[in-house]
Amino acid sequence: MAPTPPFNPPSADLPGKPFVPEWIPPAVTKEKHNFAQLKSIDLSLLDSEDPAVVDNLIQQVKVAIRDDGFLFLENYGVSLEQLHRQFALAQYLYNNISEEDKERLLFDPDTGVWSGYKHPYGFKRHRGPPDGIEQFNWYKPDWASPQTRVPSCLHPFMDEIESFATYLTQSVNRRLLTLFSRVLELPDDYLWHHVQSHGSPTGEGYFRHALFRPVPKQTEEASKGLRMHGHTDFGLTTLLFSVPISCLQIWGRDEQWYYVPYKPGALVINIGDTLEIVSGGHFKATRHRVFRPPVDQRHEERLSLVLFNSSVGGLRMQPAYESPLIQREGCVEEQGVYKEFRNLTAQGKLVPTNKQWREIQIATVTDPTDTVRNRVGADQVLIDGKVMHQREYMGVKVVLPV
């Protein structure tokens, strides 16, 4: 295959663009305990002329998904310098967004989308206890009308932000879905054509600039150090950039939480519910959470850039039965959302559409500071002596580690 073109963004120095201070990555933690060891996939190998190299790559992906459900992706076409420019733009946003824009563009999760500005007071439109998390989320309508739907301080940089999101979706995620299609022994574009949503830089998904600030003592106590509940992402794949402040944790096979280490420039790929279902449980949706960082980073701010890739909203997911892997080995019945969807289908009931599935979760999200909901008897249950978070969405039970 011809080498994939690398990311080629519009210039940062065009006339009319204000000066944007560099983003200086904060120091890495000295803490060494409780870090996951994740496998890293070199995406450029997919372009190799040598079929043995490509076969080996697919095998590596298969093992990484089976063992960890999380993987690092490297050499995907964006340089460290280009990436740091995107972090600098996110930093610029939080240093320059006006109070008027925060008010005008305030998100409303009750609608089932995160679109717009999230204030640092919980995951509802009204202000709850401080959670220190600010976000700006770009959905299809926000890309279409940036003049009215994006903070004005970012207007001069929309060319760069849009081209970045487009490259991540159209090039990086498309190649990633090729890898996953090949693991399922399906045609290269199977997941891209049949499952991934299209149109606008992010299809039905969204791109996010997030800033996590240190939290006050009361928040820390109420949430027990949790910044975002243990969860799986509801879409197809999530592309997170590895960041120096260690807050992201994944649930290991030994049922413990582990921090994701910092690998400069790498993407952290996590598998969403849709991919678990399409793969008939061969891929596990990644269980992850956001937790306070190790002590030496506790006073640092954490920027996080994320692309959430979504499946076609109107589809009701089922395993891709045409997959030779599924035909040969059957589905993997023991886990998660796939199993719940399968049980509903077996009872002759309709599973939720992808759109319903993501919107219900956004609309009913709870905060880690919510001491009423986060206790056994409300949203938590004891299973084999372990406290688990249990929710039910449209007849689908979701049980996750706290």
Ligand SMILES: O=C(O)CCC(=O)C(=O)O
């Ligand atoms: O910021 C992060 O590292 C993770 C955020 C996350 O898991 C999510 O928003 O779904």
Ligand SMILES: [Fe+2]
């Ligand atoms: Fe997530």
